[in-house]
Amino acid sequence: MRLINVNAIREGDIIARDIISYEGGILLTRSSKFKNAFRQKLLERNIYEVYIDDELSQGISPQDIINPQIRRQINQDIKTEFEKIKHTLDINVEGISRITTTLFEELSKKEIVCDVMDLKMNDDYTYQHCIGVAILTTIVCNKMGIRKDHAHKIVMGALMHDIGKIIIPKNTLNKPEKLTQEEYELLKTHVEIGYRIVEKNSSVSPITKLAVLCHHEREDGSGYPLGKGDELHIGAKIVGVCDVFHALMSNRPYRQALSVKEVIAIAQMEKINVPIRQVVESILAFYPVGSTVLLSNGDIGIVEKNFVQDVARPLVKVVYNVNTHQKHEYKLNLQERLDVCVAEKIPDIPHS
Numbered sequence: 001m002r003l004i005n006v007n008a009i010r011e012g013d014i015i016a017r018d019i020i021s022y023e024g025g026i027l028l029t030r031s032s033k034f035k036n037a038f039r040q041k042l043l044e045r046n047i048y049e050v051y052i053d054d055e056l057s058q059g060i061s062p063q064d065i066i067n068p069q070i071r072r073q074i075n076q077d078i079k080t081e082f083e084k085i086k087h088t089l090d091i092n093v094e095g096i097s098r099i100t101t102t103l104f105e106e107l108s109k110k111e112i113v114c115d116v117m118d119l120k121m122n123d124d125y126t127y128q129h130c131i132g133v134a135i136l137t138t139i140v141c142n143k144m145g146i147r148k149d150h151a152h153k154i155v156m157g158a159l160m161h162d163i164g165k166i167i168i169p170k171n172t173l174n175k176p177e178k179l180t181q182e183e184y185e186l187l188k189t190h191v192e193i194g195y196r197i198v199e200k201n202s203s204v205s206p207i208t209k210l211a212v213l214c215h216h217e218r219e220d221g222s223g224y225p226l227g228k229g230d231e232l233h234i235g236a237k238i239v240g241v242c243d244v245f246h247a248l249m250s251n252r253p254y255r256q257a258l259s260v261k262e263v264i265a266i267a268q269m270e271k272i273n274v275p276i277r278q279v280v281e282s283i284l285a286f287y288p289v290g291s292t293v294l295l296s297n298g299d300i301g302i303v304e305k306n307f308v309q310d311v312a313r314p315l316v317k318v319v320y321n322v323n324t325h326q327k328h329e330y331k332l333n334l335q336e337r338l339d340v341c342v343a344e345k346i347p348d349i350p351h352s
């Protein structure tokens with residue numbers, strides 16, 4: 001299967017994976033044929049790329065870092081837990097802890113390369129973001145060798161880091177235009193609101209509480225709410241860095257998701273912890289498996305596999321030469337062929 005831009009998909013193309021809507025319903029089922037009438041519906045739901053099956057992409061199958069069934073379960077569980085928090089303004093520690101344990105079980109494999117598709121769910125942004133930040137935080141804690149019991153508490157903080165936003169009006173959270181100063185000040189209160197919710201529960205670890213309160217703090221003291229950078233706990237730093245990356249990689253009402261290249265460039269200008277930022281950079285594949293890429297030698301191919309050794313140099317199944325307009329198939333491992341690199345990700349393979 002391969003990823004194709006929704007604007008490039010053609011009538012009759014075979015859908016390779018179920019496309020799920022915000023509400024959890026299936027918009028298009030796996031193996032169904034695409035119809036032009038679907039295009040607008042997908043775009044309206046901020047779905048810009050879908051997987052299709054065709055001859056060119058045979059043998060390419062993206063490996064999810066979390067089993068899709070377990071992922072759906074995590075998604076449901078986090079929604080249930082957040083609904084409970086909304087009603088009781090208290091945390092069901094066991095429920096959040098169970099989700100955290102599942103994340104560790106799924107993500108404990110050593111050599112994880114994570115791509116934008118692993119962090120994307122066609123779901124409400126709040127849930128998508130909490131789970132996305134928790135996935136990144138779990139991988140980063142594993143990579144940094146943080147003690148298991150500490151890491152568990154940090155990931156619980158990642159799952160709940162924006163819980164205070166349940167009180168912030170949706171029209172402020174989802175405003176497409178720049179926030180007014182007043183609205184921004186209101187948005188900033190989500191860290192204290194979140195802290196007040198977790199703080200009163202004595203079963204929640206101080207490490208988790210600090211991650212909720214301090215994920216917008218920066219080491220130079222420029223963050224909020226306390227502005228005490230140098231005393232920042234490692235857990236708050238990790239969640240803060242993963243929060244920045246995941247937000248930039250997501251579709252927002254005011255802009256589309258940025259490419260990994262753009263995300264890294266912006267993150268490098270943020271005042272986030274440098275060693276943690278570098279760990280995140282080392283696990284994010286530039287081009288998800290199934291993406292169409294133009295190579296520096298003029299060939300066009302489909303990304304078949306990513307490697308933890310260098311996330312910008314995948315194994316590519318070359319299918320077309322842009323100079324000769326000829327179809328030709330061979331595999332090019334960019335880990336070995338250092339004279340060739342990916343020039344850019346493109347929406348589709350040209351049709352000759």
Ligand SMILES: [Fe+2]
Nearest residue numbers: 161162215216
């Ligand atoms: Fe936040």
